[in-house]
Every structure is written in structure tokens, then in C-alpha cells.
Amino acid sequence: MSMYIAKSRLSYIHTNIHRTQEIVCSQIQLFNMTPKILSKDICGRSWNTARCYILDPFVSLACRKTKSEVKLLGAWPSPFVMRARIALNIKSVSYEFLEETFQPKSPLLLDSNPVYKKVPVLINQDKPICESLIIVQYVDDVWSSGPSILPSEPYDRAIARFWATYLDDKWYPTLRSVRGAKGEDDRKKLITEVGEGLTLLEDALNKTSRGKDFFGGDQIGYLDIAFGCFLGWLRVTESLTGVKLLDQVKTPCLVKWAERFCAHGAVKDVMPQTEKLVEFAKMLMAKMAASTPN
Amino acid sequence: MAQEDVKLLGVVGSPFVCRVQIALKLKGVEYKFVTQDLQNKSEELLKYNPIHKKVPVLVHNERPINESLVIVEYIDEAWKGKSILPADPYQRALARFWAKFIDDKVFGAAWKSVFTVNEEEREKNVKETHEGLQFLEDELKGKFFGGEEYGLVDIAAVNIAFWVPLVQEVAGLQLFTNDKFPKLYKWSQEFLSQPTIKECLPPRDPIFSFFKARYESLLASAK
Numbered sequence: 001m002s003m004y005i006a007k008s009r010l011s012y013i014h015t016n017i018h019r020t021q022e023i024v025c026s027q028i029q030l031f032n033m034t035p036k037i038l039s040k041d042i043c044g045r046s047w048n049t050a051r052c053y054i055l056d057p058f059v060s061l062a063c064r065k066t067k068s069e070v071k072l073l074g075a076w077p078s079p080f081v082m083r084a085r086i087a088l089n090i091k092s093v094s095y096e097f098l099e100e101t102f103q104p105k106s107p108l109l110l111d112s113n114p115v116y117k118k119v120p121v122l123i124n125q126d127k128p129i130c131e132s133l134i135i136v137q138y139v140d141d142v143w144s145s146g147p148s149i150l151p152s153e154p155y156d157r158a159i160a161r162f163w164a165t166y167l168d169d170k171w172y173p174t175l176r177s178v179r180g181a182k183g184e185d186d187r188k189k190l191i192t193e194v195g196e197g198l199t200l201l202e203d204a205l206n207k208t209s210r211g212k213d214f215f216g217g218d219q220i221g222y223l224d225i226a227f228g229c230f231l232g233w234l235r236v237t238e239s240l241t242g243v244k245l246l247d248q249v250k251t252p253c254l255v256k257w258a259e260r261f262c263a264h265g266a267v268k269d270v271m272p273q274t275e276k277l278v279e280f281a282k283m284l285m286a287k288m289a290a291s292t293p294n
Numbered sequence: 295m296a297q298e299d300v301k302l303l304g305v306v307g308s309p310f311v312c313r314v315q316i317a318l319k320l321k322g323v324e325y326k327f328v329t330q331d332l333q334n335k336s337e338e339l340l341k342y343n344p345i346h347k348k349v350p351v352l353v354h355n356e357r358p359i360n361e362s363l364v365i366v367e368y369i370d371e372a373w374k375g376k377s378i379l380p381a382d383p384y385q386r387a388l389a390r391f392w393a394k395f396i397d398d399k400v401f402g403a404a405w406k407s408v409f410t411v412n413e414e415e416r417e418k419n420v421k422e423t424h425e426g427l428q429f430l431e432d433e434l435k436g437k438f439f440g441g442e443e444y445g446l447v448d449i450a451a452v453n454i455a456f457w458v459p460l461v462q463e464v465a466g467l468q469l470f471t472n473d474k475f476p477k478l479y480k481w482s483q484e485f486l487s488q489p490t491i492k493e494c495l496p497p498r499d500p501i502f503s504f505f506k507a508r509y510e511s512l513l514a515s516a517k
Binding site for chain 2: 131134142154158159161165
């Protein structure tokens, strides 16, 4: 019984109590359900004032089962969700993956990430953590006995954080806009920018790996996760444009790194297949074209 | 003990540079402030921040660190003394979340509300600023975002406490007011009056004149 189903059911129950007072309430015990998870709008007021207790075997069983479970709310094509999954895999944390429905966004998503309403959201002991890079650092902090994700030296950590910010603020938005480019000139310019970024990352890899396999050294680390999650979409862009972006001539180290990263135990089961992503991208592009006036 | 060589490349009047100055002061770190001319960027700046070519840049024993929030976390990790980030992992995640939120959703929109000549863009950014400030208003539960003592989020929010009221006055906008955001306003007055923070703030009048001149030249170029 997933917590997601329990909460949807709970929100239905509470919404109905709020609206119709004829609903007869019986007793329910909520195990470890903190007000943070249950939206104030949905049940806060009715819970506090009406003090309704409902016996719902569905909900109470789910609550009992999910007392200390780790959940990740996500979507299979999202590179940001992948980051969280890799981090949890590195630490060998068992977690329940909840595929977000979108259209409409689930009550769980809106509740646990009211600011951005985006995936991934990690829920650990009923506490939601949002933003993929923050989730990765959180996982590293909490499961500290597992292999380290962030480097141990403050300076190396700062460099890893700097590049992760660069990837999110500059490089990936440029890669994304290649698909939506208006005209060949625009596309060429964006592809050049993506390529320039990759040259910078090739240089960063050489500096931070210190001759080892990954940005993190012997093992995959924060920057490997931050960058590696984009490899699927990078390949999609290569497939759709016919341009080789990760290039044996210009970025040989990155090419080798990409192979090693994708083959890594913590990565291979959560990296979506490029063909599936291409199909997904084409579907998105068709949807966008249909909704945009000529 | 090796002599620590700490330099901060910056400009007086930059909120991002101010964050770093606050962090360094909190840790009692001695450093050299190297004023930059952003219209005529120095070789040093281009060498230490070739990608963004921006301030602040912290140079510690010849090693550069860029991006204000990355620098602040680095300072917290590299030097002992008063902690800037909380110790608890969940609280740390929340602190990082709200600090990033300030940059992604609030400060950028506030800036764009002022420095634009497009009415539609102004309206859109004013709305986004208000939404962002409301989230912060709701999030503020104690004396500071960090609790009884100020921390990462408060330091990140120095942009909102000092710079937003300043630039909104330049454009005659009502972005951040006591009426709309009483808790946040009270926090800003308390925070800006803390001795360490006060010492790191730039003088208000010259900064106001600088931004007023920039605003007026923007209006003039649009005509």
C-alpha cells in the first residue's frame, strides 16, 4: 500500500468531511502523519476543529507500514530525479519510487513541494526535501556511513558545487533549447555553446579526477551525478540534430567517463534508454507544436 | 602555521559580495578586498573567474572559489568558529533550499521589476517578487531564518533586506513593505542592525545614487 494512495484517500476523506457534515465518522489512528504532509487547505482546519477520526483500513495499514520508509516522488525521463536515485543507490538505501502522474499534479506533489511543484521530492520519515542537488547532499549527510558522495576537502567540494551550479544554470538550459531552436542559425549557435561547455567540462574532469576514472576520483561523486544524469538527454539531442556533441576528438576523456558512468552499478538501472527518451521527446515536441499557434 | 592568504575580488555595493564579507567577518577571517572595475575587467578577475567573469571571487592561498552561496559554504567549512549552516541534515537541506529560492525566485524578479522599461515585464516580475516574498514571510518562524541566531538563509537574504528597499525606491515601486510583509520587514530591521551585518553593509547614499543613475539612463535610452 503506497503512502501516495493513502494520502490521496485521506485527502478525499477530509475534503468530504469539510464539505458535508452528515458524513458519519468513526475512528482512525494516524501513525506518524505530520501536518507537513497533510495539506492545511485539505484537512488542517477540519482536523483541528472537527477532530474527526475515520476508520479506514486502507489508510491505517499504509500508515503502519510506512512509518520509516524512504520515498522518492519522481518521473522516469527526468535527469534531476535520476540524481536522487543514483545517490540513494550509492548509499544502498531502499526506497519506494512513486511515479508522478502530472496532469494534474498529484496532491502529494503539491503538498510536499508547494514552492516549485516539481519532481524530484525525497520524503524521509515524512519530511520532504526538494531540489535535486540539495537532495543529493542531504542523502550524503544522512547516510554518512556509506561511500561519500561529496569530496572530503572543502576546496574540492566548492569546485564540485560550482560546476553543478554551472550545469543547472547555464549548460543544461542551453542543451534543452537546442530542441526548441527557431531556425538553423539559432540551432547552430546553441549547439556551439553546448560544445564549448563540454570543453570546459573536459578540462574540469582532467583537473578534478587527478587521473582517476571519475570527477569524484575512484568512485562516482557529486559532480559525476550532477553531470551524468544529463547523458540521456545529450544523446537525444545528438540523435535529433545529427550532431555528435560528446566527441572522441574534442572531448576524449568525457567520452570514456560517460561509458564508465553509464555502466556503474548505481546508475545503469536508473538511466533511461535513449530510444525511449527520443520517443518521449518527439511526443513533447508534437504536443508543443499542436498548442502553439502558427 | 602557514600564513593564510585570503583575497576577495569584489565591488562595494554588490549584494553577492556583501554575503561573502558577512561570512568572512563571522569567522574572523582577515582578508584583502580587491576592488574591481567591472567595466574594465582585470586580468586577475578573468584569470580567477574565466567562465562567468563576475564578482565575488574568493581567492584562498591562490585557489579561486566562485558563486556567492558556494563561497559562503566554503567559508563555513574551511574555517572554525560560528557555524553558518545548521548541523542537522534536514535543517541544512532547508537552509540550502531557501537560500537558493531567494536567488532563483525573489531577488532576480525584484531586480527585473525595477530595471525594465516594458510595463508587461514589470507587472509579471512584481507579481513574482510578491509571491516569493510571501513564501519567505510564511517560512519565517523565529527571530531569524536560522532561529535564535542568523545563518545561511539570513545571509543570503541580505539582498532582500538592504538592496530591494533601495532599488524599489529608485523606481517608486512597492515591492517589499511593512504593510505587505510585516514579519519579513521586522526581520530585516533586526538583521540589518546586528553589529557584524552593519559593518559589512555599503553606505546607502552612494549606492542609491548609482542605481538611480542607472535607472534613469535606462529610461532615457528607451525613449
